[in-house]
Amino acid sequence: MEVKDKNEGLRTMIPACSIAEDSGLVTVKVEMPGVPKEALEIRIEGNELSVSGNRRLDAPRGRYILKERRAEAFKKVFTLDDTISREDVDAALADGILTLKLQIKEAAKPRRIEIA
Secondary structure (H helix, E strand, O other): OEEEEOOOOOOEOOOOEEEEEEOOEEEEEEEOOOOOHHHEEEEEEOOEEEEEEEEOOOOOOOOOOOOOOOOEEEEEEEEOOOOEEEEEEEEEEEOOEEEEEEEEOHHHOOOOOOOO
C-alpha cells in the first residue's frame, strides 16, 4: 500500500497515519484532531482510497492573544494493490482517530497445501 499526500492549496494539514496488517485485515489509522465526521469524505476510485476534508475553527468571542491553530483542508491518498478488497471497507472516527479496516481478498491470503 502506497501513501500520497495530495494537498493542493496553501493552508493544508498533512494528517499522520499508520498502516498495519494482521489476520487478513489491513488497518489504517489517520489522525484527525478537531475534524468531525461530517467534514470527512472517504472514497475509493479504481486503485486509490482517498480521505479528504476540512478542519474548521469557531471564531473567538473576543480577540486572539495567541493563535497556533488554523482551519485547514487536506487530502490523503492510499494506493491499493490487487490483494485488497474494494467492497469490504469499514470506517470509524473516535477520539480524533479515523480507523479504516480493509479486508484482504481470500485468494491473496497464505494457505497451506497438503501433499497427496
